[in-house]
Amino acid sequence: MTGTRHDVRFYVGNEYHTLADIAPTRTLLDWLREDRGLTGTKEGCNEGDCGACTVLVVRLEGDRLVWRAVNACIQFVAMLDGAQVLTIEDMRAPDGSLHPVQQAMVDQHGSQCGFCTPGFVMSMVAGRKADGLVQDEHGIDDMLAGNLCRCTGYAPIVRAMRQAMQAGPDHFDAMAQDMADRLRRLRDGATVDISGPTGRLTIPATADALASTLLASPDARIVAGATDVGLWVTKGLRVLPHIVPIGGIADLRRIERRPDALYIGAAVTWQEARAALTEILPQPDDEVIRRIGSVQVRNAGTVCGNIANGSPIGDGPPVLIAAGARLHLRRGDVRRTIALEDFFIDYGRQDRAAGEFVEGVSIPVPGPQTVIRAWKISKRFDQDISAILGAFSLTITPDGTIENARVAFGGMAATPRRASRTEAALAGHKWDETTLEAARQAIAQDFAPITDMRASDWYRRTVAANLLTRLYADCGPDAARAPISVRTACKAAGEHAHG
Ligand SMILES: Cc1cc2nc3c(=O)[nH]c(=O)nc-3n(C[C@H](O)[C@H](O)[C@H](O)COP(=O)(O)OP(=O)(O)OC[C@H]3O[C@@H](n4cnc5c(N)ncnc54)[C@H](O)[C@@H]3O)c2cc1C
Ligand code: FES
Ligand code: FES
Structure with missing residues (x-):
């Protein structure tokens, strides 16, 4: 079927649901707990931070089942159209035995208060299912960074994760073909349109359908991953009269590696874009992209949503501006x-x-x-919003002259912005300490930052200038001779703080 249908269809566990009168911004967490009585999934923060509400969303992409941990508190039920949701209630095998992850939590004494345990278990199961996400100890830390254990019991949980990664197949492996078949049957290429007393929901099947929907209803709110919009609803208590989820639109899910540029479509999440971005921006990946929220947030949040949201402290824009990114906009066919x-x-x-x-x-x-470098400065290493983010792109000729400089900052102004005076102090000059000092002076002219709960204006100005020094230490003429690069030292400090 193509055309339009007036319901949302998905599975929870093995149970099929079709919802024709769903409130557009009903969260998955509220629906699971209040409408379905599935109270194993917990509510902690209700804003994507703590991971207590983590569930697994399984989708059929091409012919492959893709498993993702997401925060149910900031996903709208409607966004699950065409998917299978697995909650902690689904983790026991049909014969009643524990899932290998649950068994590992028991064996390693990984559950203390128990409130956060279902969320940890779901993240750990996702870690086993997601290709290449957990390859080493860092992978384990990354996988668990979106789950908070307030009684500080991480060590046994990490041990449980190690054990779980070594364990044999689970009952989902035996069910994979059935899961794929039934998800295939949900694919009908239809646009969803539901109107009711609580608002309107349109899920366009294609980018063309999205373009027409927005022309007809310019006030409709696009929802990509809902990792920003979700909080407007759960914390801001905002009413969104018409939402338009775009996460499933195939033509917006393209990642294209062209010889001269990488193209990332509007529905591509941070997690999906990460490998391709790393190929061209390896250092910003390590320092910035892997620190955007958590796995759960990066599994839902999109690169373009981060841009479109327009926050002055979004981490993507400064990095992408420094790298010379271009944004593609569409209105109707224009x-x-x-x-x-x-x-x-x-x-x-x-x-x-x-x-x-x-x-x-x-x-x-x-x-x-x-060379492209970026550093995110925040109070916590994982799961924190930037106080400042500095991103730099320098083209340096073999004789050590900076031919071209692009410098962009987040957290220093009302928008992510280029530092034009700093760029002028760098471009056309030898990359030496005199130029560094001139750039440090220039940055004070570029920005007049504010004081807020994340940092004072003085801190922001000082750190911005110091990031130029860090850039010089990392890729200036003496970088290769330095006994230990600033980057390595800082990375080690970050790891220490996290561990
Ligand atoms: C716990 C948590 C941690 C976070 N940590 C970070 C972090 O470390 N760094 C960071 O930068 N961000 C962080 N965020 C914010 C958020 O995850 C990112 O901004 C994310 O990339 C937003 O993408 P999204 O797809 O979820 O956007 P959505 O919430 O779906 O949309 C955001 C805005 O963009 C608009 N929009 C989305 N797509 C389009 C489009 N194609 N065209 C036009 N408008 C569009 C929406 O209408 C909305 O106004 C965090 C969020 C949470 C909940
Ligand atoms: S309840 Fe805390 S992340 Fe959802
Ligand atoms: S086990 Fe729940 S907070 Fe630590």
Whole structure:
């Protein structure tokens, strides 16, 4: 079937659900607990931070089952159309035996208060199912970074995860073919449209259908991963009269590695984009991308949602601006492409007309003489919002002259912004200590940051200048001779703090 249908269809465990009168912003967590009585999934923070509400969402992509841990508290039920949701209630095998992850938690004494345990178990199961996510100890830490244990019992949980990674197949392996078959049967290529007293929901089947929906209803709210929008509902108690989830639109889920640029479509999540981004931006991946929220947040949140949200402290924009990214916008059949920095006009104001949407972003592949670096400064290493993020792209000729400089900061102004005076102090100059000092002076002219709960203006100005020094230590003329690079030292400090 193509055309339009008026219900949302998905599985929870092995149970099929079709919902025709769902409130568009009913969260998956509330629906599971209150409508289905599945209270194993817990509510802690209700804002994507603690992981107590972690569930698994399984989708058929091509012919492959893809398993993702997400925070049920900031997913709307409607976004599950076409998926299978697994909760802690589904983890026991049909013969009643514990899942290998549950057994490992028992064996290693990984459960203390027990409130956070279902969420940990779900993240651990996801870690076993997701290709290549958990390959070493860092992978375990990353996988568990989105689950908080307030009684500080991480060590036995990490031991349980190690044991679980070694364990044999689980009952889902035996069911994989059935799961794939029934998810295949849910694919009908239809656009979903549901209107009711609590609002309207449109799930366009294609980018063309999205373009027409937004032309007809320019005030409709696009929802990509809902990792920003979800909080408007759960914490801001905002009513969104018409939402348009775009996560399932195949033409917006493209990642294209072109010889000169990487293209990332609007529905591509951080987790999906990560490998391709790492190929061209390896250091920002380590320092920034893997620190965007948690696995659960990166599994839902999109690169383009991070841009479209327009936050001055979003981590993606400064990195992508420094890398020279271009943003692709579409309204109806009219498309335009702009430099990413031009999208951010002022606080809460972006260059996006009514009915227009972000179709994708492209990032040029850096040449061999270009170095791109970025550092996120936040109070906590994992799961924290930046106080400041500095991103730098320098093209350095073999004689040590900076041919081109792009410098962008988050957290220093009302929008993510380029530091034009700093760039001028760098470009055309030898990359030496005199130039570094000139750039440090220039950055004070570029920004007049504010004081807020994350950092004072003094701290922001000082750290911004010090990030230039860090850049110099990392890729200046003496970097190779330094006994221990600043980056290595800081990385070690970060690991120590986390561990
Ligand atoms: C616990 C937690 C931790 C987080 N940590 C970080 C972090 O470390 N760093 C960071 O930068 N962010 C962080 N975030 C914020 C968020 O995860 C990111 O901004 C994410 O990339 C948003 O993407 P999304 O797809 O979820 O956007 P959504 O919430 O779906 O949408 C955000 C906004 O963009 C609009 N929008 C989305 N897609 C389009 C489109 N294609 N065209 C036009 N408008 C569109 C929506 O209408 C909405 O206004 C965190 C969030 C949570 C809950
Ligand atoms: S309840 Fe804390 S992440 Fe959902
Ligand atoms: S076991 Fe629940 S907070 Fe530690």
